[in-house]
Amino acid sequence: MTEPSRPSRHPLMQRIAALQDIQQYQELNWEGSFEDYLDLVRDDPRVSRNAYQRLYDMIMRFGTRTYTEYKKQIVRYKFFDDPFDDGKDAVFGIDVHLMKLVNVLKSAALGYGPEKRVILLHGPVGSAKSTIARLLKKGLEWYSRQPDGRLYTFSWVGPEGEITPAPMHEDPLKLIPLEFREEVLADINGSGRSPYPIRLEGELDPVSRFLFKQAMKDAGGDFTAVVSKIRVRRLILSEKDRLGIGTFQPKDEKNQDSTELTGDINYRKIAEYGSDSDPRAFNFDGEFCVANRGLIEFVEVLKLDVAFLYDLLGASQEHVIKPKKFAQTAIDQVILGHTNEPEYRKLQSNEFMEALRDRTIKIDVPYITKWHEEARIYAKDFNKKRVRKHIAPHTLEMAAMWAVLTRLEEPKKHNLTLLQKLKLYDGKTLPGYTEDNVKELRKGAIREGLEGISPRYVQDKISNALVRDGGDSINPFMVLNELESGLSSHSLLSDEELRKHYRDLLGVVKKEYEDIVKNEVQKAIASDEDAIARLCSNYIDNLKAYCLKERVKNSFTGSYDEPDERLLRAVEEKINIAETRKDDFRRELMSYIGGLAIDGKVFDYKANERLHKALELKLFEDQKDSIKLTSLVSQVVDKDTQARIDIVKQRLIDNFGYDDQSATDVLNYVASIFARGDAKDSA
Ligand SMILES: Nc1ncnc2c1ncn2[C@@H]1O[C@H](COP(=O)(O)OP(=O)(O)OP(=O)(O)O)[C@@H](O)[C@H]1O
Ligand SMILES: [Mg+2]
Numbered sequence: 001m002t003e004p005s006r007p008s009r010h011p012l013m014q015r016i017a018a019l020q021d022i023q024q025y026q027e028l029n030w031e032g033s034f035e036d037y038l039d040l041v042r043d044d045p046r047v048s049r050n051a052y053q054r055l056y057d058m059i060m061r062f063g064t065r066t067y068t069e070y071k072k073q074i075v076r077y078k079f080f081d082d083p084f085d086d087g088k089d090a091v092f093g094i095d096v097h098l099m100k101l102v103n104v105l106k107s108a109a110l111g112y113g114p115e116k117r118v119i120l121l122h123g124p125v126g127s128a129k130s131t132i133a134r135l136l137k138k139g140l141e142w143y144s145r146q147p148d149g150r151l152y153t154f155s156w157v158g159p160e161g162e163i164t165p166a167p168m169h170e171d172p173l174k175l176i177p178l179e180f181r182e183e184v185l186a187d188i189n190g191s192g193r194s195p196y197p198i199r200l201e202g203e204l205d206p207v208s209r210f211l212f213k214q215a216m217k218d219a220g221g222d223f224t225a226v227v228s229k230i231r232v233r234r235l236i237l238s239e240k241d242r243l244g245i246g247t248f249q250p251k252d253e254k255n256q257d258s259t260e261l262t263g264d265i266n267y268r269k270i271a272e273y274g275s276d277s278d279p280r281a282f283n284f285d286g287e288f289c290v291a292n293r294g295l296i297e298f299v300e301v302l303k304l305d306v307a308f309l310y311d312l313l314g315a316s317q318e319h320v321i322k323p324k325k326f327a328q329t330a331i332d333q334v335i336l337g338h339t340n341e342p343e344y345r346k347l348q349s350n351e352f353m354e355a356l357r358d359r360t361i362k363i364d365v366p367y368i369t370k371w372h373e374e375a376r377i378y379a380k381d382f383n384k385k386r387v388r389k390h391i392a393p394h395t396l397e398m399a400a401m402w403a404v405l406t407r408l409e410e411p412k413k414h415n416l417t418l419l420q421k422l423k424l425y426d427g428k429t430l431p432g433y434t435e436d437n438v439k440e441l442r443k444g445a446i447r448e449g450l451e452g453i454s455p456r457y458v459q460d461k462i463s464n465a466l467v468r469d470g471g472d473s474i475n476p477f478m479v480l481n482e483l484e485s486g487l488s489s490h491s492l493l494s495d496e497e498l499r500k501h502y503r504d505l506l507g508v509v510k511k512e513y514e515d516i517v518k519n520e521v522q523k524a525i526a527s528d529e530d531a532i533a534r535l536c537s538n539y540i541d542n543l544k545a546y547c548l549k550e551r552v553k554n555s556f557t558g559s560y561d562e563p564d565e566r567l568l569r570a571v572e573e574k575i576n577i578a579e580t581r582k583d584d585f586r587r588e589l590m591s592y593i594g595g596l597a598i599d600g601k602v603f604d605y606k607a608n609e610r611l612h613k614a615l616e617l618k619l620f621e622d623q624k625d626s627i628k629l630t631s632l633v634s635q636v637v638d639k640d641t642q643a644r645i646d647i648v649k650q651r652l653i654d655n656f657g658y659d660d661q662s663a664t665d666v667l668n669y670v671a672s673i674f675a676r677g678d679a680k681d682s683a
Helices: 011-019 022-028 034-043 051-061 095-109 129-144 178-190 206-218 223-227 267-273 306-318 341-348 351-358 371-381 395-407 418-425 435-444 455-467 476-487 496-526 529-547 565-574 579-598 609-627 639-656 660-676
Strands: 064-069 072-077 118-123 152-157 163-165 230-234 245-248 295-298 334-340 360-364
Touching: 034 152, 034 230, 051 095, 051 129, 051 334, 072 095, 095 118, 095 360, 118 129, 118 341, 129 245, 129 295, 129 334, 152 206, 206 223, 306 334, 306 351, 334 341, 341 351, 351 360, 371 395, 371 418, 371 455, 395 418, 395 455, 395 476, 395 496, 418 435, 418 496, 455 476, 476 496, 496 609, 496 639, 496 660, 529 565, 529 579, 529 609, 565 579, 565 609, 639 660
Parallel strands: 118 334, 118 360, 245 295, 295 334
Antiparallel strands: 064 072, 152 163, 152 230
8 A cells, every 4th residue: 555645854855845746746647438539539630640740830830930042031940949958959040941941841741752762861961960960859759748638548458457558559440440440530530620630540569450340259349348448548658768759770790680670579479479470479569560650760761671671662662561470560650761971872872772762752951051050050059158269259159260161172263262252151141142143143152051061070079179188279270270170080081182172171161260460459449439439530620621611610729621531531441442442431421411400310420330340440540559559469568558458458358258368369369460560551
């Protein structure tokens, strides 16, 4: 006898008890009679959806977002943000391909044909194929625990109360003999409560058929008496519990045996039941049996031995499997395979595999070719929750930039660099390039996204950089160096020329990084708003005087002076306004300011991007010398300069996400660039 439970005094136990949800537990462990189940189905026929329908509905349950790209509407399924694990398995940057996948699932849910195919995710190594499969499985497990995703199966209860679960956890409705099913289903479907007509394919599994026949005999053909021996229960899909989710991974070729897919004879039980044709002496524990009602994933499906091929073909095309010594048995599950590019190419030339090729729907899962989408992968992996060290701004972005560069094909137009192409793909605009041009660029590069460096390589190198000794932070150079030194031992890189190309691209990234930080330091130095505002009003006063051919009042001496042409030009040169164009520029700006004045508005330099930039650069130039940035390199800094430098450093920390160390590093680095004397003021 069990004692009634009494609240524990242990605080941790109390915490656990508070977290427990008894009602949910009871719902998830619901049991009832066959008739109770019929009531459930009538109320909500969705409990009897097939595996494709359930999977598709699960994805759609999380909703969608749409956006336009190259004038096409793209749907983002929020499911792919990974709502289950805090975004751990989120998939970015390949929405067009995910759309294809979801459309195939939709079509399969509606019974239009893809449900008779193997869905084959195909792409280069490390392109998120396994991630997508894992996410789908997690989604199904989760959905089966929700009220709207629930599903049921049954067990047989013997005369002495012994329980025999339906070994392939089938829907209890399958107990209805084929000859009556149509009528019952018509009744259920008549309610219009399910988005899909419920269909039940095929007969029961061999064990249930055997027990059903026996029970029929005992009951003299009374169906009601037979199903009274049934206990219906909720089915919670779980890969760990081997319920409704399966994974099949080919081992070495000699060891492949089809019983792994369809189950095997249990020799110990033959003695008990007296015959090897008694289905109760058979273990329905092959991966297809396990995965029934949910999803089976075939890892590296093309490495499958031909011996398995027929099982796979039957399972997809006919929805049946053939366990040894038993009749074909109906199954209901999504079949998802994946393979990487090299294996797929082998398939192309393998006649044996032709039958399979013909029965697959290939979904490409390429690498990301959009810089900032790639950066999201690393931001997700190395976020603040997971990493203690400070990661200097741009570190992950620069690694992502390199990864994407290695995947891009050299633009055929001569005046476009690879880096410019990357920026165009990333959504930047470049003079002379329209959206249509970018689309054309993409179309012209067929192998793009199928080659290059995998995110996995970059992930490994970033974590190497993170664990390297010393310092509380990492910066882009540490990661880029790590990426470089790994190249010589990269197992997938045998081609010396390619290796050199990848090294050169690291140089491109370093150069780009240099420009970015130079710009940031300039901004930090010049982001003294009061000083910019002063400079701006000074510029505008002189501009007005120039345009109206007037004089400017000198606030110092009170005298009226000619407009300060040197100041005007110094600002304008920062944004490359040529001497010959200066009058146009000034008149335009003047009439813009005049227009604002008519509307009673005041000119704000921040609203004019070009002028804002020019002012910032001019201010930087003025202040650069006063804070003696270059003297940083010499390490001998007077107190006054140090104070100014500290202000800039603080701005880098406050406005750009640096920490003390990385801000110092970046200031030193930029100072060294200026000391080299190759500083370009105009960026
Ligand atoms: N588009 C993407 N979005 C988010 N993460 C990605 C993407 N592509 C790759 N990754 C990340 O790269 C890593 C490798 O992905 P995964 O293991 O799914 O690749 P795979 O295609 O199965 O590779 P393989 O062919 O080697 O088995 C994972 O950490 C994954 O999160
Ligand atoms: Mg994989």
